[in-house]
Amino acid sequence: MLAIVGYYEEWWIQILKAIVIFAVGLQLVPVVLLAERKLLGRFQARYGPNRVGPYGALQPLADILKLLTKEQFRPSTSIGFLFVLAPIISILTAVAAFAIIPFGNVQHIFGARVGLYGIDVSIGPLYVFAFGGIAFYGIMLGGWSSGSKYSFLGAMRAAAQLISYEVSQGLALVGVIFAAQTLSLTGIVEAQKGMWYIVPQFFGFLIFLTASFAETNRAPFDLTEADAELVGGYNTEYGGGRFASYYFAEYLNVLVVSGIVTTVFLGGWLLPFGIHPPGFLDPFVVLFKMGLVTFLFIWVRATLPRLRYDQLMSFGWKVLLPLATLNALVTAVLVVVTH
Amino acid sequence: MADPTPPAAPHPSASAPAPTTTLNVTAWSPGEDVIQVQRTPAPGAGRATWRTFRETARGLMTTFGRLTEKGITVQYPEEKTPVYPRFRGRHKLHRFEDTGLEKCVGCSLCAAACPADCIRVVAAENTPENRVSAGERYAAVYEINLSRCIFCGYCEIACPFDAITMGHDYELSDYDRSDLIFTKEMLLAEPLERTPLRNEGE
Numbered sequence: 001m002l003a004i005v006g007y008y009e010e011w012w013i014q015i016l017k018a019i020v021i022f023a024v025g026l027q028l029v030p031v032v033l034l035a036e037r038k039l040l041g042r043f044q045a046r047y048g049p050n051r052v053g054p055y056g057a058l059q060p061l062a063d064i065l066k067l068l069t070k071e072q073f074r075p076s077t078s079i080g081f082l083f084v085l086a087p088i089i090s091i092l093t094a095v096a097a098f099a100i101i102p103f104g105n106v107q108h109i110f111g112a113r114v115g116l117y118g119i120d121v122s123i124g125p126l127y128v129f130a131f132g133g134i135a136f137y138g139i140m141l142g143g144w145s146s147g148s149k150y151s152f153l154g155a156m157r158a159a160a161q162l163i164s165y166e167v168s169q170g171l172a173l174v175g176v177i178f179a180a181q182t183l184s185l186t187g188i189v190e191a192q193k194g195m196w197y198i199v200p201q202f203f204g205f206l207i208f209l210t211a212s213f214a215e216t217n218r219a220p221f222d223l224t225e226a227d228a229e230l231v232g233g234y235n236t237e238y239g240g241g242r243f244a245s246y247y248f249a250e251y252l253n254v255l256v257v258s259g260i261v262t263t264v265f266l267g268g269w270l271l272p273f274g275i276h277p278p279g280f281l282d283p284f285v286v287l288f289k290m291g292l293v294t295f296l297f298i299w300v301r302a303t304l305p306r307l308r309y310d311q312l313m314s315f316g317w318k319v320l321l322p323l324a325t326l327n328a329l330v331t332a333v334l335v336v337v338t339h
Numbered sequence: 340m341a342d343p344t345p346p347a348a349p350h351p352s353a354s355a356p357a358p359t360t361t362l363n364v365t366a367w368s369p370g371e372d373v374i375q376v377q378r379t380p381a382p383g384a385g386r387a388t389w390r391t392f393r394e395t396a397r398g399l400m401t402t403f404g405r406l407t408e409k410g411i412t413v414q415y416p417e418e419k420t421p422v423y424p425r426f427r428g429r430h431k432l433h434r435f436e437d438t439g440l441e442k443c444v445g446c447s448l449c450a451a452a453c454p455a456d457c458i459r460v461v462a463a464e465n466t467p468e469n470r471v472s473a474g475e476r477y478a479a480v481y482e483i484n485l486s487r488c489i490f491c492g493y494c495e496i497a498c499p500f501d502a503i504t505m506g507h508d509y510e511l512s513d514y515d516r517s518d519l520i521f522t523k524e525m526l527l528a529e530p531l532e533r534t535p536l537r538n539e540g541e
Contacts, residue, residue, distance in 0.1 A: 046411070
């Protein structure tokens with residue numbers, strides 16, 4: 001069943017938009033990759049990559065080239081078609097989720113009205129969670145079909161972790177949806193004209209951010225990879241292009257989550273203090289805010305140690321979930337009272 | 340679990356007495372080894388939560404503070420870690436500065452002292468026509484296998500004429516193991532001073 005779409009264009013504009021978003025979005029991944037390695041270095045009082053190109057700027061290119069030119073092999077114990085399919089699922093869902101991040105409102109470009117987003121569905125957050133749910137198959141099938149015990153353990157951890165934290169993540173957004181009274185992401189941005197939701201929904205923001213760290217399998221919740229104990233977790237047996245796909249999907253997921261945080265809590269393309277830049281600057285505002293959130297992801301990764309598995313579970317179910325429920329409940333009561 | 344009456348005792352702890360009166364079997368008491376599992380919020384849990392947040396924030400600030408600093412990494416091929424004057428690097432053989440004769444007299448004491456057995460000395464007699472060293476004999480062959488050397492410095496201690504000393508060079512990698520056997524000519528040659536010396540107080 002198709003969702004009701006807020007505004008849509010001619011089919012050829014849609015295709016053009018898809019290409020542009022794909023091109024821009026995928027170019028962001030190497031940037032984030034490099035930024036992460038450079039920033040991790042700076043956070044640890046070292047320099048990070050600085051050999052390939054000026055200031056190491058070509059490092060991601062070198063990494064990707066190296067990975068893509070490597071041999072594609074699979075362990076003899078693996079299940080062939082699932083082993084091949086899993087990274088594809090991972091990367092497809094990440095790219096699909098990227099489609100709904102609004103980079104700006106409807107603009108007039110050369111006489112045509114174009115919304116600066118892939119698609120403005122009326123079920124925005126649900127779309128993200130739907131693809132997040134499918135993305136988990138990418139990790140689980142990859143780990144399971146590898147036919148390796150480490151991969152299997154990583155996949156099982158991923159399953160438990162993603163299920164636990166997706167609930168809190170969703171509930172943290174419920175507060176915002178109550179306040180905005182819409183599920184459309186552009187609608188949520190428009191509803192933040194007076195005040196960004198990070199202020200009234202600060203706890204929701206914190207809960208969403210924490211759950212997002214777990215959802216994207218980033219430190220301190222990178223239990224699924226846990227190099228110290230699981231070698232590489234679900235991607236232990238992957239190498240070359242397939243590993244690159246997983247890697248790519250991970251960073252694209254970070255970008256998607258940054259985009260969602262920007263849209264939902266940081267006012268999307270809106271600027272504070274009544275500044276209204278011309279419409280064509282909106283995507284840059286969104287990109288800047290996304291960069292800030294991504295920086296937060298890297299900062300946390302550089303700082304916090306990985307949780308133990310039982311700590312992860314008890315934190316998710318005993319702390320985050322009650323807090324998220326409470327947040328949604330209090331917001332609901334407040335919305336009813338103030339209306 | 341064939342026992343029809345499983346022990347209904349609560350969590351076994353070191354302080355609680357083992358419930359031996361209600362059961363026919365004596366429950367095994369783990370005694371002092373028991374690990375206390377906290378199942379309810381501990382008293383002062385609120386403070387603990389606050390502490391967790393505060394310490395997390397402190398950790399974040401600690402890493403953020405590093406951003407403003409310069410990296411402490413030594414950019415190796417361009418910059419090199421300076422060594423102390425007594426650093427034991429690649430060996431050097433020495434000549435007398437005035438006569439140009441070799442100090443080594445081929446006594447093989449260094450080879451005898453070497454725990455890794457990496458020095459090979461073959462001595463030969465000096466003749467008036469062919470005077471190589473200051474003593475009666477000289478080292479016709481003097482080889483150090485640097486792939487075996489452990490850089491202990493016993494050879495320079497054993498040497499009665501200070502003919503062999505340890506230099507400062509630590510860049511000794513090579514593509515071939517046989518290239519790591521340094522001959523007398525290589526050891527006598529004026530060494531490349533590739534390694535910076537550490538300054539006073541550095």
